Amino acid sequence: MTTIDSTRLLSRSVPFSPPNITEEEIAEVVDSLRSDWITTGPKTRKFEQEFAACVQAPAALAMNSCTAGLHVALATLGVGRGDKVLTTPMTFAASVNVIEHVGATPVLCDVEPDTLNIDPGEIEKKLTPDVEAIVVVHYAGHPVDLDPILEMARAHDIAVVEDAAHAMPAAINGKPIGSHGNLTAFSFYATKNITTCEGGMLTGDPALLERARVLHLHGMSKDAARRYEKGGNWRYDILAPGFKYNMTDVAAAMGRVQLRRMDEFQQRRLEIVARYDEAFSQLPEVEIPTVRDGVQSAHHLYVLRLETERLRISRDDFVLALADLGVTASVHFIPVHVHPFYRDTYGYQPEDFPVAWNAFMRMLSLPLYSRMQDADVEHVVAAVEQVVRGHRR
Numbered sequence: 001m002t003t004i005d006s007t008r009l010l011s012r013s014v015p016f017s018p019p020n021i022t023e024e025e026i027a028e029v030v031d032s033l034r035s036d037w038i039t040t041g042p043k044t045r046k047f048e049q050e051f052a053a054c055v056q057a058p059a060a061l062a063m064n065s066c067t068a069g070l071h072v073a074l075a076t077l078g079v080g081r082g083d084k085v086l087t088t089p090m091t092f093a094a095s096v097n098v099i100e101h102v103g104a105t106p107v108l109c110d111v112e113p114d115t116l117n118i119d120p121g122e123i124e125k126k127l128t129p130d131v132e133a134i135v136v137v138h139y140a141g142h143p144v145d146l147d148p149i150l151e152m153a154r155a156h157d158i159a160v161v162e163d164a165a166h167a168m169p170a171a172i173n174g175k176p177i178g179s180h181g182n183l184t185a186f187s188f189y190a191t192k193n194i195t196t197c198e199g200g201m202l203t204g205d206p207a208l209l210e211r212a213r214v215l216h217l218h219g220m221s222k223d224a225a226r227r228y229e230k231g232g233n234w235r236y237d238i239l240a241p242g243f244k245y246n247m248t249d250v251a252a253a254m255g256r257v258q259l260r261r262m263d264e265f266q267q268r269r270l271e272i273v274a275r276y277d278e279a280f281s282q283l284p285e286v287e288i289p290t291v292r293d294g295v296q297s298a299h300h301l302y303v304l305r306l307e308t309e310r311l312r313i314s315r316d317d318f319v320l321a322l323a324d325l326g327v328t329a330s331v332h333f334i335p336v337h338v339h340p341f342y343r344d345t346y347g348y349q350p351e352d353f354p355v356a357w358n359a360f361m362r363m364l365s366l367p368l369y370s371r372m373q374d375a376d377v378e379h380v381v382a383a384v385e386q387v388v389r390g391h392r393r
């Protein structure tokens, strides 16, 4: 185990997940600003094509967030009042909020203890005739066990929507997330594996995405780029009361460069994860994240679970102790069912989803970002070792 003197640890700090932006992104953004087309236009169309090719999706639609993508996905599928939608408590609230937005009722299914992804066995128990869709979340970038879920969905004629906010780039047996034929929403939020500051992408069946394209921009039959192009026409029709969820060309300019750099980003994440795994697997007081055989994780988050019975420190105090040593840790996620709105609306108790609740009480996410230097990684390793050493039973 590395020994470090605390003064060295205290003299520097490691942020949680800053973006990785170079002069290349900046030049592309400036190029968009200098052009006369700053909102949805040619760069957005190119970004959609390049993204679809990258994840082997039949089509893609750029959005101003992943949340917008999930909302439009449910609206496109016609999910609404009187319908139930199965999903996971171990996610960011956005995945569940959109179910409320379309007027449907979320039904939570507990997660699997290793991956913290939705448990297909729990889905099976909660499949009633009023279930219209399942929203799965590839937690921390580890793919959901899609096969049994898609099989149940087919058997019951239910749609599956994938929240792939963490899953770029992830794959199951070499098949990328985004290519499994379901409407799949990716996030380019500031902290995600690739970013456009704010932004998202919806992939899936071209016919469904055509309807999503109408809904994502006011319900208009033609966007501005198509109305103003050569031979275009000012006239349009409103086909549905749609949303305002389009991506700007300024964001797309940044996204295209980030997409080209993704392999470089992923390579670095893999190196950091390997170093963390090596160091923390030596500590019986912590449990390292699992990657199942046959899957490729995007490693969006590095989530440690404390073996609390071996430690004299709570998770909350562990996070504070890391902060004192210059390491910004976080927790992903406060389970949906303990947030006041969901708790009070559906009368949930923390123990209603024991796997998610137990994991939440023990988990913390360590800094993980592609710009992270070896010295930052060693700083985090040393800080975790020091807190564990100081509080072992």
Ligand SMILES: *Cc1c(COP(=O)(O)O)cnc(C)c1O
Binding pocket: 064, 065, 066, 067, 068, 091, 092, 094, 095, 137, 163, 165, 166, 186, 187, 188, 189, 199, 200
């Ligand atoms: C970040 C995140 C979202 C929302 O992404 P936005 O692009 O910010 O809307 C949705 N689901 C999960 C699991 C997330 O982590």
